[in-house]
Amino acid sequence: MADAIFDSRVEASAARDVTDLILQDILAGALMPGTWLKQVDLERRYNCTRPDVRRALDRLAQKRLVEHVPNRGYHVYEPDGRRAREVSEIRVILETAVAGTIVQNASADDVRALRKLAKHFDEATLNGTMLELYEANLAFHRQLLMLGGNIELVDLVTEIRQRTSSAPVSQWRTRARVEQSGREHHMMIDAIEHRDGTLFAELTRQHILQK
Numbered sequence: 001m002a003d004a005i006f007d008s009r010v011e012a013s014a015a016r017d018v019t020d021l022i023l024q025d026i027l028a029g030a031l032m033p034g035t036w037l038k039q040v041d042l043e044r045r046y047n048c049t050r051p052d053v054r055r056a057l058d059r060l061a062q063k064r065l066v067e068h069v070p071n072r073g074y075h076v077y078e079p080d081g082r083r084a085r086e087v088s089e090i091r092v093i094l095e096t097a098v099a100g101t102i103v104q105n106a107s108a109d110d111v112r113a114l115r116k117l118a119k120h121f122d123e124a125t126l127n128g129t130m131l132e133l134y135e136a137n138l139a140f141h142r143q144l145l146m147l148g149g150n151i152e153l154v155d156l157v158t159e160i161r162q163r164t165s166s167a168p169v170s171q172w173r174t175r176a177r178v179e180q181s182g183r184e185h186h187m188m189i190d191a192i193e194h195r196d197g198t199l200f201a202e203l204t205r206q207h208i209l210q211k
Helices: 002-028 039-046 050-062 081-097 099-105 108-127 130-146 151-161 175-193 197-209
Strands: 066-069 073-076
Touching (some): 002 039, 002 050, 039 050, 050 066, 050 073, 081 099, 081 197, 099 175, 108 130, 130 151, 130 175, 175 197
Antiparallel strands (some): 066 073
16 A cells, blocks of 8 residues: 555655646747647656556646647647737736725735745745746735635636636746746735735736736
């Protein structure tokens, strides 16, 4: 039983490592948008097994970084500028609409929880993988929206984000942009702590649009 648990953990670790290697190559431009990802080539490129490659591709497909085409395979997601812009505009409408409620509902414990998540993002910036950074960002924004008290809205925004590539991962091509996102997280929390709904709404708008 213990051996089975160990093996599953090793498999999960291997899949995560290969996932991040593929992601790094996508962000670096080594794997360009539209590139078909042949599993045999990825096995050789990353010196891993076929199951590792398949799990990594499935994970990236879930995050809309690669696309799976039935009976054909996987290719690097091709960004749609129009769709990405419109998704951002929809997010602005939805997320700023509950800004006042978030500020009103946030307790001191909620602010501390947000600080912890923002610091986790900062730590991932320094020491984590790109995938860990992506997941830390999602966790922060989900917790933020949860304070709006509308679970359907949280799920709707999550679904809408999946209609385009995993922004802002595609925009995190420089350390400066990642660090700016981290600072924006803390500025948003500051606005919540000071009960400034107007400022929080504007910071949210700028953060989503990457202004």
